[in-house]
Amino acid sequence: MAWWGKGLVQGLAVTWKNLTRRSVTARYPDVEPDLPPRSRGVIALQEENCTSCMLCARECPSWCITIDSHKEIIPATTEGGRDRSQNVLDVFDIDYSICMYCSICIEVCPFDALHWSPEFAYAEGDLKDLTHDMNRLRTWMGTVPPPQALDAKAEQGKELESFRRSEGEA
């Protein structure tokens, strides 16, 4: 029902209710924020997993990933065997001054070399320092939370199943 002055009273009521409730302000510098475990803070690099396939660098919408690598020959372990070659990373830079935290690089990585870490406090005084090289990206790995557990009745993953089966046979 609309009566004259209803809006005026409602305005007062809403503000008064807010006044009596606790404010919602996060007291950040004094109190650390309570972030959800999958929040996108910074991208960590597990460089052993990286095959320098360049998928991430090519999919990145803002072109903030720089990759350089060279091939190393692994000599054959058996007589007459074939030498194997392996890509070794020389450079893996992410420029956080242009990264837009879209998560495409992490989605697209076929070998789980990139991970989200909830750390967010890496502001710098100089723009250039926002480019993290692979050593710095590696250090973020320590802050990556373990993956979320699957639902109890869900299929627990093909690799795990086959591992369990092979254990049972042995």
Next chain:
Amino acid sequence: MSELVDAVLRCLLVLGAFLTLPLLVGQMEHKAMAHMQSRVGPMAAGGFHGWAQLVADGVKFVQKESIVPGAADRKVFELAPAVALVPYLVALLAIPLGPFFGQGNLVGQDLDLGLFFVLAAMSVGVLGTLMGGLGSGNKYSYIGGMRVAAQLMSYELPMVLAAASVAMLAGTLSLIGIAEAWEPWWLLAQLPGLVVFFVAGLAELQRPPFDAPLADAELVMGPLTEYGGMRFAMFLLAEYAGIVVLAGLTTVLFLGGWAGPWSDQLGWVWTLLKIVLVSFLVIWARVAYPRLREDQVNSLAWKVLVPLALAQIAFTTVLVVW
């Protein structure tokens, strides 16, 4: 000699009140508005809940450069903040705080024409913003100045009419006389007058929701656009001093001033308490209501407040004659 000491002491007390009460209201606005919007407001300055925020602001304002735009009318531009601020100091001189521990009435100077004097001083205060608007040499300031003028013209009338109604009922223009003649049933009989006076006072001070002259979405900062540093701080102080004067006047005219238990001893506490309450209402109105459009500002004055004030006066006339 003792008369001189008395006068100097009263002046110093009024000056002290003038320098502290607006800051208290300002701090209350910071915190009350913040919590009404689910924020916490200033928390850092001074340690405990940001109590020294306004002191820090003052220090910052003092450090700022004083700039006069090339197109400005220099004298008018420089005089405007003083014109805005000083009248409220003058007005505060005549507002009584009530009995002080049986030592007589705590007032700068009891004037026979107190009500007339205070209302006159308050309208001079508005001229400061008008001068700032017209003297800045800036189109936004100019439009803001015109809005100030329109608002001043519209709201002076209902405000004076509402005040006149109380003066008629009390049979005196002395503020102390009015407060002493006050009786609780006036609250009901003068309720429309109280509302008209309070709303018109808000508009006179250009406080939200009547801040169309400043309307930052349309006019940058209206008449204050070109001001910075100490001059801007003076305008800001004038705004809060204006709130104190309006609250004091509303208290004395409509809320019985120092009426309350043990008013012979603690009358001044009652007055201050009521002033704080009315100031809180001023802040509350700012948070709760959006800004009125320019045409709404004027139609509210002429179509609602003036008829209401006239009806109140007619009603009071009947009361007085009867």
